[in-house]
Amino acid sequence: MTKKTVKLPANYMPSDDEEFMNPLQQEYFRQKLLAWKADIVAETRNTVEYLKGENVSHPDPADTAAANADRQLELRTKDRLRKLVNKIDKALRRIENGTYGYCEETGDPIRLKRLDARPIATLSIEAQEMHERGERLQAG
Structure with missing residues (x-):
């Protein structure tokens, strides 16, 4: 079964005056989630490029330690973003199966x-x- 595409009116905002999770609201949240996911994927890609280009070996042990700490922070951030993308994907599936919201x-x-x-x-x-x-x- 193929879903009918819903076109959002310009500047549409969900309102309590309309039926809860009607097709417009579902599409609004679907687009919001997809845009958020795209931002995270782009940010993650930038992090990976940064980490690839980063030389962790420095002559000064303090510089090496600082670079390693920065690297660990970047990796933790990347892991949090990966978990967030997973939650976004679950929300998108809830929209598809009608349980979102x-x-x-x-x-x-x-x-x-x-x-x-x-x-x-x-x-x-x-x-x-x-x-x-x-x-x-x-x-x-």
């Missing part, structure tokens, strides 16, 4: 403002806060 714990719609700020959100603010309270209780 709904809290994984309660099934309730996630507020549009939250999705706009954090398009990979899988929990409503309320469920997220309960989750964080539970984590703090376990840690404490």
Whole structure:
């Protein structure tokens, strides 16, 4: 089954006045996620090129240590970005299967403002806060 392509009106913003996760909202978030992913992929490519060109061997041991620390930071950042791309891909799959925008714990719609700020959100603010309270209780 092929999906019908939805064209977003210029300057479209999802609104609480329309049906939740209608085709326009789905397309809006799909495009937002794809643009975010493209930015991350480009940033990662730049990091890889930087690391390839970086000479870690310096005559001064302090310079070598600093370069190694920078390299480790770049690698950690790259790993975080890889995990973020994975979350973006999962969000895109949720759009495809019709579960995007709904809290994984309660099934309730996630507020549009939250999705706009954090398009990979899988929990409503309320469920997220309960989750964080539970984590703090376990840690404490």
